[in-house]
Amino acid sequence: NAGVTQTPKFQVLKTGQSMTLQCAQDMNHEYMSWYRQDPGMGLRLIHYSVGAGITDQGEVPNGYNVSRSTTEDFPLRLLSAAPSQTSVYFCASMGLAGDGTDTQYFGPGTRLTVL
Amino acid sequence: AQKITQTQPGMFVQEKEAVTLDCTYDTSDQSYGLFWYKQPSSGEMIFLIYQGSYDEQNATEGRYSLNFQKARKSANLVISASQLGDSAMYFCAMREGSTGNQFYFGTGTSLTVIP
Numbered sequence: 001n002a003g004v005t006q007t008p009k010f011q012v013l014k015t016g017q018s019m020t021l022q023c024a025q026d027m028n029h030e031y032m033s034w035y036r037q038d039p040g041m042g043l044r045l046i047h048y049s050v051g052a053g054i055t056d057q058g059e060v061p062n063g064y065n066v067s068r069s070t071t072e073d074f075p076l077r078l079l080s081a082a083p084s085q086t087s088v089y090f091c092a093s094m095g096l097a098g099d100g101t102d103t104q105y106f107g108p109g110t111r112l113t114v115l
Numbered sequence: 116a117q118k119i120t121q122t123q124p125g126m127f128v129q130e131k132e133a134v135t136l137d138c139t140y141d142t143s144d145q146s147y148g149l150f151w152y153k154q155p156s157s158g159e160m161i162f163l164i165y166q167g168s169y170d171e172q173n174a175t176e177g178r179y180s181l182n183f184q185k186a187r188k189s190a191n192l193v194i195s196a197s198q199l200g201d202s203a204m205y206f207c208a209m210r211e212g213s214t215g216n217q218f219y220f221g222t223g224t225s226l227t228v229i230p
Binding site for chain 2 (some may be wrong): 058
């Protein structure tokens, strides 16, 4: 049982390049999310999904796209990277028992630098 | 307005002493969940404790307890008998509504345990 996995662990991009951050979970969780963590800012929600085919925007969605074709995978796409997207990105997943007690399980993070 | 406020950027505690990390929240929902996560220097996010808005008793998990004061909208984390391994960033988070899909995180408190 691997939990939540993210690849790559580190990435350096040049401004304007595109890339996809991968996230997968093996817990059959309905809910998956992407956060970015910047110094002094805590974690901010980028996009989330409550099931295959369903995605929605979080607090800071601009510059990022997501899709959810399977329960297991939730990739995050940067279409044209900017230095402001330099951050640590976390993917998380959560079951939806419906009583509010579910907590998110986080992946190990991807450290992205945009030059 | 900030949904979650953590006013202590850094805290120090002597080994074996107890420490309280402050968290206040802002919501107009009657149903919500409050969470604490630990982030060691290795970077992973570790779930510590959960408190539901309708829970009458304060949540406890081993050496962690949550001092929940609903009228004050505070959800402070108490760590008893601090250990060197408790040195980490600690984040308070809230999920609004029993089926809310967005988590809001505070900016974190850096705890250092002194031998």
